[in-house]
Amino acid sequence: MGIRGLMSFVEDHSNEFFTDLKLRDTKLVIDGYALFHRLCFNSNLELRYGGDYDSFTDVVQKFFESLFACHIRPYVVLDGGCDISDKKLTTLKDRLREKIQAAHSLSVGGGGYVCPLLIREAFIQILTKLQVGFVQCFSEADRDIMTLANHWNCPVLSSDSDFCIFDLHAGFCPLSSFQWRNVNAIKGTQHYYIPAKCFSPGAFCHHFHNMNKALLPLFAVLCGNDYVSPPFVDAFLSKARLPLQGPGSKGRRHHRILALLNWLSHFVDPTEALDKILQYVPKKDRQNVQELLCSSMEEYQQSQAKLHDFFQGGVYVCPDALNLGLPEWVHVALAKGQLSPLISDALVLRRTILHTQVENMKQPSTHRVSQPIRQTIYGLLLNTSADQENMGQKSRLPPMPGAVSEVERLHKSLKTSLVDPVTLPKDHCDLGKLVELPLLRRQRLLLETLKVNRTILEPIPAALKLPIAVSCYWLQHTETTAKLHHLQALLLGMLLGPLHTMVSSPGKEELQPGGAQTLYEELQKVKETPGRLHLETAHIFCQWQSCLQMGLYLNQLLNMPLPEPDLTRLYSGSLVHGLCQRLQASASVEGLLNPCPEAKLLYERLLTATKSCAPAELFLPKRKSSSKRDKHKKKGTSRSKNRVGTTPHTRLWHDRSNRFELLRSETPEGHTEACELA
Numbered sequence: 001m002g003i004r005g006l007m008s009f010v011e012d013h014s015n016e017f018f019t020d021l022k023l024r025d026t027k028l029v030i031d032g033y034a035l036f037h038r039l040c041f042n043s044n045l046e047l048r049y050g051g052d053y054d055s056f057t058d059v060v061q062k063f064f065e066s067l068f069a070c071h072i073r074p075y076v077v078l079d080g081g082c083d084i085s086d087k088k089l090t091t092l093k094d095r096l097r098e099k100i101q102a103a104h105s106l107s108v109g110g111g112g113y114v115c116p117l118l119i120r121e122a123f124i125q126i127l128t129k130l131q132v133g134f135v136q137c138f139s140e141a142d143r144d145i146m147t148l149a150n151h152w153n154c155p156v157l158s159s160d161s162d163f164c165i166f167d168l169h170a171g172f173c174p175l176s177s178f179q180w181r182n183v184n185a186i187k188g189t190q191h192y193y194i195p196a197k198c199f200s201p202g203a204f205c206h207h208f209h210n211m212n213k214a215l216l217p218l219f220a221v222l223c224g225n226d227y228v229s230p231p232f233v234d235a236f237l238s239k240a241r242l243p244l245q246g247p248g249s250k251g252r253r254h255h256r257i258l259a260l261l262n263w264l265s266h267f268v269d270p271t272e273a274l275d276k277i278l279q280y281v282p283k284k285d286r287q288n289v290q291e292l293l294c295s296s297m298e299e300y301q302q303s304q305a306k307l308h309d310f311f312q313g314g315v316y317v318c319p320d321a322l323n324l325g326l327p328e329w330v331h332v333a334l335a336k337g338q339l340s341p342l343i344s345d346a347l348v349l350r351r352t353i354l355h356t357q358v359e360n361m362k363q364p365s366t367h368r369v370s371q372p373i374r375q376t377i378y379g380l381l382l383n384t385s386a387d388q389e390n391m392g393q394k395s396r397l398p399p400m401p402g403a404v405s406e407v408e409r410l411h412k413s414l415k416t417s418l419v420d421p422v423t424l425p426k427d428h429c430d431l432g433k434l435v436e437l438p439l440l441r442r443q444r445l446l447l448e449t450l451k452v453n454r455t456i457l458e459p460i461p462a463a464l465k466l467p468i469a470v471s472c473y474w475l476q477h478t479e480t481t482a483k484l485h486h487l488q489a490l491l492l493g494m495l496l497g498p499l500h501t502m503v504s505s506p507g508k509e510e511l512q513p514g515g516a517q518t519l520y521e522e523l524q525k526v527k528e529t530p531g532r533l534h535l536e537t538a539h540i541f542c543q544w545q546s547c548l549q550m551g552l553y554l555n556q557l558l559n560m561p562l563p564e565p566d567l568t569r570l571y572s573g574s575l576v577h578g579l580c581q582r583l584q585a586s587a588s589v590e591g592l593l594n595p596c597p598e599a600k601l602l603y604e605r606l607l608t609a610t611k612s613c614a615p616a617e618l619f620l621p622k623r624k625s626s627s628k629r630d631k632h633k634k635k636g637t638s639r640s641k642n643r644v645g646t647t648p649h650t651r652l653w654h655d656r657s658n659r660f661e662l663l664r665s666e667t668p669e670g671h672t673e674a675c676e677l678a
Contacts, residue, residue: 106358
C-alpha cells in the first residue's frame with residue numbers, strides 16, 4: 001500500500017532519481033496485486049457493470065506476451081491474508097471506506113476505481129493458462145518480493161512506493177513508466193526490449209546530502225506508512241518544528257517529505273536519529289514509541305521466506321504459517337492460490353473483509369445473500385478437532401472463537417457483525433482430513449449448501465455445473481427479486497465462453513457454418529452498448545457475483561468436488577446489462593440464438609436446470625391494474641400484453657416481442673412446470 005505522496009514525489013524528480021532501462025533477457029519479480037489493479041484501471045475497461053472479465057483477460061494476455069517477446073521471465077507474487085498481528089487493520093478499514101465511496105460514485109454516474117469482485121480469481125486463472133509462475137504469500141508480500149528479487153539480482157515491477165525504501169540490488173521499476181505496450185526492437189537485431197525506468201535508492205540518498213540508506217525505513221515510518229498512525233507522526237513533526245506548509249494537499253505532502261529527508265540527512269545512522277526523536281516524546285511514552293518505531297522499521301528488512309525454493313521445487317516455507325500449526329494441505333493450497341486469503345483470515349483471525357461492488361448503497365450489502373455459504377465455510381474451518389484447537393496462535397483469536405467477525409458495507413459506511421458457523425457432521429470436523437473424504441461426500445455438502453439436486457446438473461457441461469448450481473441458489477435467496485430477463489441475460493452471457501471456444505476451433509464451425517461466429521459478433525455488439533446503468537439490475541447481478549465468489553471458495557475448500565469454471569469468459573457485466581436492456585425492450589431470446597443451434601441447445605439446458613429451483617413467480621407476468629389498462633386504452637397505446645388468456649391451470653406468457661413464450665401448467669399439488677415453445 002505504501003507511503004502516500006512518495007510515489008508522486010519521486011516521479012516529479014524523475015530525471016534525478018530514475019535511470020532509463022531497456023528491459024530484456026532477465027527475470028522480473030512482479031507485485032501481482034499492483035499489476036492486476038494497474039491493468040484493470042489503466043486499460044479503459046468498463047467498471048460500472050460488475051466487470052468485463054473477458055476484456056481484462058485480453059489485456060493481461062497482451063501484457064505477458066510483451067514480456068515473452070523480450071525474453072523477460074516473469075514471477076508473480078501475490079499478497080495473502082491480513083497480517084496476523086492485525087497492525088494494519090485501521091489502514092485496511094480506511095481503504096475499504098474509500099472503495100465504498102468510489103463504488104457509490106460509479107453507481108450514480110460519477111467516476112471512480114473499483115476492481116470487479118472476482119478479478120483476483122480471474123487473474124490467477126490467466127496466470128495458470130499462460131504458465132506464468134506465481135505464488136500467494138501467507139500475508140503481505142512486499143518483504144518476500146524484495147528477498148526474492150535480491151536473491152536473483154533482478155528488478156521488481158510494482159506501483160507500491162514501499163519499494164523506494166527497500167534496498168533492492170537491481171532496482172524498482174514503477175508500473176507507471178513500464179511501457180509494455182511499446183515493445184521496441186534493438187537496431188540491427190531481432191531482439192526486443194521494453195522501455196522502463198528504474199528507481200535508484202543510491203541517487204535518491206545522494207540527492208539528500210549523501211544520506212545513509214539505512215535511514216530510509218525510519219523516513220518511511222515518520223512519513224506515515226501503513227503501520228504508524230498519523231497522530232503520533234504529526235505530534236512529533238510539530239514539536240520538531242519542521243517546515244511542512246505548501247499549497248494544496250500534494251504540496252503539503254511533498255513539503256513534509258522534503259522536510260523529513262533534509263532533517264534525517266544530518267544523522268549518521270538510525271540509532272542516532274531515534275535518540276533525537278525520543279527527546280520529543282514524553283518520558284512515560286518513550287519505551288512504547290521506541291518499540292513501535294523499531295518494529296515498523298523491521299518491515300523493510302528481508303523476510304525468512306524462500307520463494308526461490310517454491311518456484312524451483314514447489315516448496316514454500318513461511319515461519320508465521322508454520323507456527324500456526326495449519327494442516328499441510330491448507331498451507332500448500334494457499335501458496336498455490338488454490339485457496340483464497342479469505343480462508344486464512346477466517347481461520348487465523350476469525351475475521352473476514354467483504355469487498356464492496358458497484359451496487360445500490362441504499363440496500364443491504366449484496367454479500368448478505370451469500371452468508372449461508374460462508375457459514376458452511378466457517379463450519380469447515382472452525383468446527384475442528386481437539387488437535388486443531390491447540391494451534392500456536394490461539395491467544396490471538398477473538399474472545400468468541402466459535403464465530404467469525406465480518407466487515408462489510410452498511411449504506412456508505414462499515415459495519416462489523418458476528419456470524420456463527422453451521423454445525424456439520426462429525427466426519428467434516430477435522431480440517432486436516434477434509435480432502436481425504438470421498439468425492440461424493442464432499443460434493444453432497446457443496447450441493448446441499450447451494451440447495452441443488454445433483455441430477456439437475458447432469459445435462460450441464462462440466463465447466464458450467466458450479467455456475468448453474470450457484471445460480472439456482474441465487475434465485476432462491478436473492479433479496480432484490482430477480483426477473484425473468486435477468487436470468488435470461490445471465491444465461492446468455494454464460495454462452496460467451498463456449499462461443500469463444502467454437503470460433504477459435506474451426507472444426508466446430510462445420511456443424512453450422514458461421515453460426516457461432518455470427519452469434520459471438522452479435523453478443524460483442526450488445527456488450528459495446530450496455531446502455532445506462534440500472535441500479536436495481538446492478539444490485540441483482542452483484543448478489544449473483546457474491547454467491548459465485550463464495551461458491552468458488554467453498555468448492556476450493558472441499559478440494560473441487562465440481563470443476564472450477566473458467567471465470568475469464570463466464571461473466572461480462574456490460575454484455576449482461578446490455579442483454580437486459582434488449583430483452584426488456586424488443587429482443588427475442590429465440591431470435592438471437594437461431595443462427596447457432598449448438599448455443600441454443602446449451603441455453604435451453606441451462607434454463608431448464610435453473611427453472612427447477614426458481615421461484616414460481618419468476619415466470620409469471622406482472623398484472624396491470626385496471627386503471628393502468630384503461631389509461632393505455634385511452635391513450636391509444638398498442639403495447640403487447642404480458643399475459644394472454646389465463647385459466648386456473650394454464651397460463652401463456654409472451655414477452656414484449658411476442659416471440660419468446662413460456663407455457664406454465666399447475667398440477668393439483670401446486671407444483672409448476674415450464675417449457676419453451678418453439
